[in-house]
Amino acid sequence: MINMQNVTFRYSKRSPILLKDLSLTIEQGSSVALLGRSGSGKTTLSRLLLGLIKPTEGNIIIKGEVATKASKGVGQLVHQYPESSLNSKRSIVESVEEPLLRLGLSRIERVRQVREMLLDVGLDESFLYRHPHQLSGGQLQRVCIARALVAKPAFVVLDEVVNRLDVQTKVTLLDLLRELRHSHQLTYLFVTHDVTSAKYTCDTIYKLENGAIQLQ
């Protein structure tokens, strides 16, 4: 599914090498955690997988094709600031349907799929026409997860998604990810500083350190 082959990355000729000759395979349906201290390059590696930036050397193959900006949408990103990834002026249904717009579906079908996806993340119909400021942090994060999954992407990068939530909300969100993994046959990369969350949600844990990746 995802195959990184000898990937080396630096932001520019003057900046240091951040990732050195990395190789990594993520199988379909697997949940992989990526640990690493701040600045180790976790977000950079995620952006490479999402095709937002290109490796300096090496290749990233997603479902048999080289990851490029054109493959945007093959992978989806959920990050730690749901407020900033949702447009405050748009209703929840308008935000969640966004990835469906390019699929040429009717409005009725889009709303049907959004309603179903919201139910899968534990939000009932009453959320459809609310706006972001009317939701809690945990609910907003569920909306972002729904938006990432609604168009059935090949994989999802979850970048520090439970970082800013209280313990109870964090546990329910982690349980939701475990459920979704089975119900939606999700493949995800769970980027975190938190070893406990990584162990709870993922089968495989890697650590990124000094530009290299190691199985934990």
Ligand SMILES: Nc1ncnc2c1ncn2[C@@H]1O[C@H](COP(=O)(O)OP(=O)(O)OP(=O)(O)O)[C@@H](O)[C@H]1O
């Ligand atoms: N666009 C950029 N141009 C140049 N350097 C960058 C750019 N983005 C990030 N960096 C640098 O690359 C390094 C790795 O950053 P990255 O955001 O990937 O780390 P991280 O492991 O995700 O950190 P954190 O856990 O704090 O989010 C940092 O030293 C950062 O300053």
